[in-house]
Amino acid sequence: MNINSNYDNLEQSYLFSTISKKVSEYASQNSDKTIIKLGIGDVTLPLCKAVTEAMHKAVDEMGNQSTFRGYGPEQGYDFLRNAVKNYYKSHSVDLELDEIFISDGAKSDLGNILDLFSKENIVLVPDPVYPVYVDTNIMAGRSIKFINANGDNQFLPLPDENIKSDIIYICSPNNPTGAVYNKEQLKQWINYALKQKAVILFDSAYECFISDEKLPRSIYEIEGAKDCAIEFCSLSKTAGFTGTRCGYTIVPKNLGKLNKMWVRRQTTKFNGVPYIVQRGAEAVFSVEGQKEIKENIDYYKRNARLISDTLKECNIWHVGGKHSPYVWLRCPNNMNSWEFFEFLLKNIQIVGTPGSGFGKNGEGYFRLTSFGSYENTKEAMRRFEKLFK
Ligand code: PLP
Numbered sequence: 001m002n003i004n005s006n007y008d009n010l011e012q013s014y015l016f017s018t019i020s021k022k023v024s025e026y027a028s029q030n031s032d033k034t035i036i037k038l039g040i041g042d043v044t045l046p047l048c049k050a051v052t053e054a055m056h057k058a059v060d061e062m063g064n065q066s067t068f069r070g071y072g073p074e075q076g077y078d079f080l081r082n083a084v085k086n087y088y089k090s091h092s093v094d095l096e097l098d099e100i101f102i103s104d105g106a107k108s109d110l111g112n113i114l115d116l117f118s119k120e121n122i123v124l125v126p127d128p129v130y131p132v133y134v135d136t137n138i139m140a141g142r143s144i145k146f147i148n149a150n151g152d153n154q155f156l157p158l159p160d161e162n163i164k165s166d167i168i169y170i171c172s173p174n175n176p177t178g179a180v181y182n183k184e185q186l187k188q189w190i191n192y193a194l195k196q197k198a199v200i201l202f203d204s205a206y207e208c209f210i211s212d213e214k215l216p217r218s219i220y221e222i223e224g225a226k227d228c229a230i231e232f233c234s235l236s237k238t239a240g241f242t243g244t245r246c247g248y249t250i251v252p253k254n255l256g257k258l259n260k261m262w263v264r265r266q267t268t269k270f271n272g273v274p275y276i277v278q279r280g281a282e283a284v285f286s287v288e289g290q291k292e293i294k295e296n297i298d299y300y301k302r303n304a305r306l307i308s309d310t311l312k313e314c315n316i317w318h319v320g321g322k323h324s325p326y327v328w329l330r331c332p333n334n335m336n337s338w339e340f341f342e343f344l345l346k347n348i349q350i351v352g353t354p355g356s357g358f359g360k361n362g363e364g365y366f367r368l369t370s371f372g373s374y375e376n377t378k379e380a381m382r383r384f385e386k387l388f389k
Helices: 005-009 015-029 049-062 078-090 106-116 132-140 183-196 258-269 275-284 287-313 337-348 374-388
Strands: 100-103 122-127 143-148 167-171 199-203 229-234 247-250 318-320 326-330 365-369
Touching: 005 132, 015 337, 049 275, 049 287, 078 100, 078 275, 100 106, 106 132, 106 199, 106 229, 106 247, 106 258, 122 132, 132 143, 132 167, 167 183, 183 199, 275 287, 287 318, 287 326, 287 374, 337 365, 337 374
Parallel strands: 122 143, 122 167, 167 199, 199 229
Antiparallel strands: 100 247, 229 247, 318 326, 326 365
C-alpha cells in the first residue's frame, strides 16, 4: 500500500501541547503560585436543566420496549431539524427541512464536506484562523491561498477581485480574533463568490455570542448567500455541547448538486447523532432552553467584557470580546506571541494562547478566552492591571 503522503505536509500541531508542557514545568517549580488559565477554547459551565431533563427522558425511552429506537435518519430526526428551522426563522431565514443536516459537531462536517469538492480547487483561508480549515485541505492535497487579517483591516479581510479561488472559508465571529463581519462586508464576500463561481464555507460556531441585532448570525441573512454558501454551526459553544456533540450544517438546494451529494455522502459514511443527544439538542431550542443557555452565554460575556475593559484601561490594543468569547490583543512592548506567553506566566501566572499558533499574521498577538469562572477572570484582570497600568 501507499500512504497519503499529503500528511507529510502537515505542520506538527505543537501549540496546546507546548502550552501545557510549559505550564506544568512552571507549576512544578512554583508550587506556591496560583496559575489562572484563560487559554482554553472549551466551555466550563454544565449543560442547562432543560437539556439534561430531555436527555434523561430520552434515556428512559431507550430502555423501554415500546419507545426504544435503533438507527435513526442519517440527516437527523425531524423534531430537531424542525427546531433548527424555527431557530433560523427567528432571525428571518427561511430554510427547507431537507437543507438542514444534523451532525456530531462542526469540526467533523468542516472536514467531511471536502469529500464533495475536487482536489484541483483553490482554497482561500483567512490568516489567522481556526487551524482545521488549513489542515483538512492539506490532508486532501489542495493548494491554499491565504488572505491577510491584521490590525489594518481590524482582522476582517475583504475579497480581492484579482485573487482566483473556488472554496472560501469565513469564520464569523472569528476564532481566534473575535472579529465579526457586518452585513455589508459579508455581501462583498457573497458578490465575490458568485462572480468566481466559488463556494463559501461559513463557520458560525460562535453566532450565539452576537448581541447586536444588526450583525448577521447567519450568512443567509444576506441576499445571494443561498446561491453560494454552506453554513456550519454547533451547539458546542451555544449550549455547552463540547463533550455531548451536536451541530448542524445547512446545504441550500440552490447549490445545484451539492445538496444531493451531501445526502449521498452522509447516508454512506455517517449513521446519525444519538437519539438521546438529539433530544437534548431539541431542548436547547425550547423556550426554557433558550432562556437557560442565554444565562450561560451572558455569564461568559460578562467575563469577556471585564477582560476587554481591563485591556482598555491598560492601553493594550485589542479586538473581540463584544460578540465573541475571545479577546485578541496585541502583545505590549513589541513582544512576540511566545515571549508574551512566558512573560505573563512568569510575572502574573496567567495562561493564554499565543496568536502565532493560528497563522503567521497571529505573530505578535495573543488570545484570551472568557470561558473561565468569573472569580478567576476577575483575579486575572486584577493581576493584569497591577502589571500594566
Ligand atoms: N469552528 C470553530 C471556529 C471552532 O472554534 C470550533 C471549536 O473550537 C469548532 C468549529 C468545532 O466545533 P464542534 O465542537 O462543534 O466540533
